[in-house]
Amino acid sequence: MPNIPRDGLEPVLRARKITKIFGRHRALDDVDFDIYGGEVHALLGENGAGKSTLIKILTGAYQPDEGEILLAGQPVSFRDPLQAQAKGIGTVYQEVNLLPNRSVAENLFLGHQPTRFGIVQRKAIEAKARDVLATYGLEIDVRAELGSYSVAVQQVVAIARAVELSGKVLVLDEPTASLDHNEVRKMFEVVERLKARGLAIVFITHFLDQVFEIADRVTVLRNGRKVGTENLADVTATDVVRMMLGKDIAFGHQPTRIGEAETGPARVEFTDLGKSGKVAPFSLTLHEGEVVGVAGLLGSGRTEMARLMFGVDAADSGRVRVGGKPVTISNPSQAVAAGFGFCPEDRKIDGIFGDLSVRENIIIALQAKLGWFKALNRDEQIEIAGRFAEALDIRAASHDMPVKLLSGGNQQKVILARWLAIDPGFLILDEPTRGIDVGAHAEIVRTINRLREDGLALLVISSELDEVVAYSNRVVVMRDREMVAELTGEDISPAVIVNAIAENKTRSAS
Amino acid sequence: MKRSGFSFLARPQFAALIAVLFINWLLFPGFFDITWQDGRLFGSLIDVLNRGAPVAILAIGMTAVIATKGVDLSVGAVMAISGAVAASLVVGGTASWIAVLAALGIGLACGLWNGMLVTVLDMQPIIATLVLMVAGRGLAQLITEGSIVTFSDPLLIFIGTGSFLGFPMPVVIAFVLLVGSTLAVRRTALGLLIEAVGVNRSAARFAGITSGALLLLVYAFAGFCAAVSGLIVAGDIRGADANNSGLWLELDAILAVVIGGTSLLGGRFSIPMSVLGAMIIQAMNTGILISGFSPEFNLVVKSGVIILILVLQSPLAARLFSRGHARPEPATAPRTTP
Numbered sequence: 001m002p003n004i005p006r007d008g009l010e011p012v013l014r015a016r017k018i019t020k021i022f023g024r025h026r027a028l029d030d031v032d033f034d035i036y037g038g039e040v041h042a043l044l045g046e047n048g049a050g051k052s053t054l055i056k057i058l059t060g061a062y063q064p065d066e067g068e069i070l071l072a073g074q075p076v077s078f079r080d081p082l083q084a085q086a087k088g089i090g091t092v093y094q095e096v097n098l099l100p101n102r103s104v105a106e107n108l109f110l111g112h113q114p115t116r117f118g119i120v121q122r123k124a125i126e127a128k129a130r131d132v133l134a135t136y137g138l139e140i141d142v143r144a145e146l147g148s149y150s151v152a153v154q155q156v157v158a159i160a161r162a163v164e165l166s167g168k169v170l171v172l173d174e175p176t177a178s179l180d181h182n183e184v185r186k187m188f189e190v191v192e193r194l195k196a197r198g199l200a201i202v203f204i205t206h207f208l209d210q211v212f213e214i215a216d217r218v219t220v221l222r223n224g225r226k227v228g229t230e231n232l233a234d235v236t237a238t239d240v241v242r243m244m245l246g247k248d249i250a251f252g253h254q255p256t257r258i259g260e261a262e263t264g265p266a267r268v269e270f271t272d273l274g275k276s277g278k279v280a281p282f283s284l285t286l287h288e289g290e291v292v293g294v295a296g297l298l299g300s301g302r303t304e305m306a307r308l309m310f311g312v313d314a315a316d317s318g319r320v321r322v323g324g325k326p327v328t329i330s331n332p333s334q335a336v337a338a339g340f341g342f343c344p345e346d347r348k349i350d351g352i353f354g355d356l357s358v359r360e361n362i363i364i365a366l367q368a369k370l371g372w373f374k375a376l377n378r379d380e381q382i383e384i385a386g387r388f389a390e391a392l393d394i395r396a397a398s399h400d401m402p403v404k405l406l407s408g409g410n411q412q413k414v415i416l417a418r419w420l421a422i423d424p425g426f427l428i429l430d431e432p433t434r435g436i437d438v439g440a441h442a443e444i445v446r447t448i449n450r451l452r453e454d455g456l457a458l459l460v461i462s463s464e465l466d467e468v469v470a471y472s473n474r475v476v477v478m479r480d481r482e483m484v485a486e487l488t489g490e491d492i493s494p495a496v497i498v499n500a501i502a503e504n505k506t507r508s509a510s
Numbered sequence: 511m512k513r514s515g516f517s518f519l520a521r522p523q524f525a526a527l528i529a530v531l532f533i534n535w536l537l538f539p540g541f542f543d544i545t546w547q548d549g550r551l552f553g554s555l556i557d558v559l560n561r562g563a564p565v566a567i568l569a570i571g572m573t574a575v576i577a578t579k580g581v582d583l584s585v586g587a588v589m590a591i592s593g594a595v596a597a598s599l600v601v602g603g604t605a606s607w608i609a610v611l612a613a614l615g616i617g618l619a620c621g622l623w624n625g626m627l628v629t630v631l632d633m634q635p636i637i638a639t640l641v642l643m644v645a646g647r648g649l650a651q652l653i654t655e656g657s658i659v660t661f662s663d664p665l666l667i668f669i670g671t672g673s674f675l676g677f678p679m680p681v682v683i684a685f686v687l688l689v690g691s692t693l694a695v696r697r698t699a700l701g702l703l704i705e706a707v708g709v710n711r712s713a714a715r716f717a718g719i720t721s722g723a724l725l726l727l728v729y730a731f732a733g734f735c736a737a738v739s740g741l742i743v744a745g746d747i748r749g750a751d752a753n754n755s756g757l758w759l760e761l762d763a764i765l766a767v768v769i770g771g772t773s774l775l776g777g778r779f780s781i782p783m784s785v786l787g788a789m790i791i792q793a794m795n796t797g798i799l800i801s802g803f804s805p806e807f808n809l810v811v812k813s814g815v816i817i818l819i820l821v822l823q824s825p826l827a828a829r830l831f832s833r834g835h836a837r838p839e840p841a842t843a844p845r846t847t848p
Binding site: 310312331332333335336337342344349350351352353354355356360364365367368369370371372373374375376418 | 697698699700702703705706709710712713714715716717718719720777778
């Protein structure tokens, strides 16, 4: 063990030689992990590296198949998260797991309310809640419904609850994923306070810069094995990325323009497509071998535009031509028949069939296109699923396992494989890299470029400007449910795009 | 088709059926006796199959509905309507084959109505089919004008009490529907598409599945199955009893499907397992009747056995079970249901 920060101190929590096996898949293989009081220890890894499995073992949601967990030097085993919580290990997830329609104070002490003769002492709870939250620098009306506050405040309440109930180790599982810049700052202040109080904090995130800002040490996992633990003062971001990927990726802060290639004839033409109250009529032509990036703020009409194109919402104006021929697209089934594919933003709700197998998830759109009676038999299914899983490097122990057991990045690739299986002419990707870590980012970006070379027309919606710039031949900018700019050539740069969005912001404000 | 093997023989439901039959045999030693008489089979086992056929047929239709995350409460009432239509037509002098077709057609129409409410109006299935559950029985009573319409039509009586190759007609009909519907869902893409809609209707829409047409088909088939059951029950008693035909049978059908292992949350389904569930229910009914206990015991014993079966299927039992046995190879342990 290099770089133990506090000589001679016993770690608060130590996991030794942890192995966890699902079926024939070793989700974790002989992993060591330790954390000291007063330290923030970041846990990094690509999708499927084993981060969530390790956290679930530390917090009692899973039991390890091999290895042991030591709490303050004593071996422990947790039956369930409640027991882990009672012994001092609290967890806060990306999505706040509290009750939005109850008051802040109730949420803070739910299940542990101070009572007198079995009656909940409302005033006492509220006073205590105010005191507790004050130590987090949060002065709010604790009687108000939790749901009336921002996600950042809810997040802090969740942290306070976890610390009050547990108090030794705090696991933060992507706490900043849905926060804006200022909220992240506030969250980090809270983390610093807790660190000063001597708490041991495990911090999981996809944002490397946040790791370097807040964490003391980092442990990197890859494919279920530990790559190493380093003092962050001794390493650079490139070192960490290399540890995570085990390979150098050609994707950095200096985006390289690779979207200048000659494009082919028009593949799909949308003319004056619109729906009142959703998206103002817009016209857009996509050519073979072309990627059109869509930039814009959340709620700018980006997703609504894609939904109209795919017939998820029926347009009330406009025409669509595919390969020069007019087509009607008023539902997704017609869109699929026209050779369109759509990877939706919310994988879980609109994308995957959790209980169905990886194989079935891949062939389902092709089967829907073939119709009820032209069934793909099992051998055909295996062949198709195998071909596209290999092309996209989908990592699954078996294609017969339920797709819900795969990591987010692999699920995203399964949905992409589903569309590639219908041999589409036009593919819409809505936030294809959201909730996916940096390694899978680079892979998805590479895939987008490869599909373009294969002659597909792609529409890619993304909040990652670097990525949009890297793969787009053209960029359209959306604002207030309207297409407000179309950028080509030299204009495709983060600065110009931000300007296009901001310019329109000021115009809308005036 | 590899996946429609005989793996269901290893399921706890099959063990449960064997256990119930064995207990029946302890209570009544002649239980397994089967005799050949007047060109057909007789015996308690044949009785179980024959008496269980109406619920088994309902369960066949109900399975697909439940797989889409729906439920059809109206099948009992549709049975009454079907019987009433066939009986009043033959009594009024209509040719019996037309009466049968009309009854089946009405059943299909009832199912389409349910499917319409679920797809076009986007009603919750339990409410949508509750409408016809209540209204349907009233409709049947209007058709029979409140009395039991008796008939002596040979075709209808043959459907309820005849025999083919030694087996009672209800058993033959149920078997044909079982094989036909299982092949229909597994040889075509229907089974997979139905499961996809049941698992995630929104994702099914994004994947280009026309779930509306599928749901219509599934509810129409449930209505059709109910009409077939209604004809059998009417033929059996040679009359249409709008008050009692199919009463509460929708609950037995749902139970049969659940015992068979199809989740009420939709998704994976198996029609043969649902039929097995119906047979378990009927074997208990028959056992209690022949053992001489009063029928009141039936409900209590039935619920006890059902709780036992459901516990055996629960995740807890699955964990306990898999601890004692080697896990099946993940690569070859996909869908084990036929």
